[in-house]
Amino acid sequence: MLYFDESGYTGPDLTNVSQPYFALASVRMADDEIARLKKDIGYCEWGKELHFKSMYTNPQGRQMLDKIFNHPLLDSNHVLLSFAYKRYCIYAQIVDMLVETRYYNEGINLYEGAVNLVLANGLYYYAIQHPNKDLVAEFENNFVTMVRTPSVVSIADFYRTTDKLRRDTATEFVFFKMLSEISCTMPYIKEALSVSKFHIDLTIPLFSVSVQEWYKRTGEKENISFDSSEPFFVNKKFMEYLRDMDVPETAVGYGKSKHVYPLPVGKMEIVRSHEVFGIQLADLFASALVFALTPRDDKFQLYQNKIRLLPIFQKVELNVAPSSEDLIEERMKETAEIDPITFLCKYGDNAKI
CATH class of the missing domain: 1.20.940 (RNA Binding Protein, Prp18; Chain A)
Structure with a gap:
């Protein structure tokens, strides 16, 4: 199962100065892994929904976040991050x-x-x-x-x-x-x-590249759970359309950025975050990524630096952001057997x- 959640969503408003980044996180976990993680971090004893924004501001919350972000199950094999600079x-x-x-x-x-x-x-x-x-x-x-x-x-x-x-x-x-x-x-x-x-909502491009990356890694068309928030509710039918296209599986596009169509996913459902632990984990990682990326000069800057140093946040390759000269030169050499348009x-x- 893949669990998705976002942070920094402002829809098509890309000029929002207070929220310059949009992040989408996905967590891939089996039921037995979720059970182990809950036990290790003391989730039942915690007794409430995990929300980064309400946790990083107090010592107890930060202590729980440290347990989660440093747990061996929550590594790059289980967590995939993406972001867009608006x-x-x-x-x-x-x-x-x-x-x-x-x-x-x-x-x-x-x-x-x-x-x-x-x-x-x-x-x-x-x-x-x-x-x-x-x-x-x-x-x-x-x-x-x-x-x-x-x-x-x-x-x-x-x-x-x-x-x-x-x-x-x-x-x-x-x-x-x-x-x-x-x-x-x-x-x-x-x-x-x-x-x-x-059209300029950033959910679709980040969701699409995340799904494609998981499919490259696993070869599995995973079932997906989304949080019941606006970006997923608005785009769900379109994402299902891409999944249900009546065409043989085809890789289209340029170089390393090729995408597979139909969209390689299974069932997609919208759920309530307080009922689904995997969604809460995705929320923590998406919100923490926005927290790490957004400049700040308040009393939480020290904790921001701590988050930035965690390996999972060090290099987020799935992004819509200014490109390096090396990347542009590489992309200029790429050709497409099948043009996506x-x-x-x-x-x-x-x-x-």
């Missing part, structure tokens, strides 16, 4: 929604040679280094607003701000050229925005994708 995701979504739509209509695959990755990272790095912070913030906010509430006004505001940023005296030429790619998407904006407002367009239901 500000970077704004630029990744600009490329995927707007620029990719334009190039797709012009017969160009933006994902070949990782052009999408190069452009997303370039936009992000030039934006965060731009001296006109207010204008960059306006640009980011107007994109999110346009996607969440498409209208003549919100669309005009976004492209007007894009043009202001292009022509700002502090905008370097390379950044100007990248922003010009966005300006050219205006003729395709109706098509680009003809999606659910949850072509595959989904051929076999997918356009009303659901």
Whole structure:
């Protein structure tokens, strides 16, 4: 059984300053392992639901967290973490929604040679280094607003701000050229925005890569339990659709990031966290990851540093975040036997994708 829970969820609001990270954790455990873990940590004696946010603020809670995070069963073979840095995701979504739509209509695959990755990272790095912070913030906010509430006004505001940023005296030429790619998407904006407002919800990409990673490791199509929270409730039907696609199992995509379709999972159910110990464990790890990643300068900074040093939080490879030069160069060399966009367009239901 795989147990999933999230932390830092703000839906399509990627500009939430107080919650810059979204994390998704999954725990893979058998019933006998759960029984052993409960006994070892004194779960029955604890007598209440495990919640990181209510535990890390007091000595008793931190003591219980130390038992859990250092238990030998809760290692990388049983726990898989993933996260997304929301500000970077704004630029990744600009490329995927707007620029990719334009190039797709012009017969160009933006994902070949990782052009999408190069452009997303370039936009992000030039934006965060731009001296006109207010204008960059306006640009980011107007994109999110346009996607969440498409209208003549919100669309005009976004492209007007894009043009202001292009022509700002502090905008370097390379950044100007990248922003010009966005300006050219205006003729395709109706098509680009003809999606659910949850298109920029980060649950689906992190859930998908997590499922794919578990499948690579185990070869098993695990049953899954989710917490009864908004991101899973909203996306459950779509995830079930991907699981039930009427097509032979096929690996699609580029290099190491290939995905298998239909989605390799078994039964998916939404449960109440206070009734399912595995969900509570997933909550602890997802919340602790957000806690470790989010900058802070309060009295809990010392405990934050302690969490950061735990091996499970040291290197989280499943992420949507700025890429290193080495990764980008590696991805640029990758080719796809089966392009994912072509595959989904051929076999997918356009009303659901």
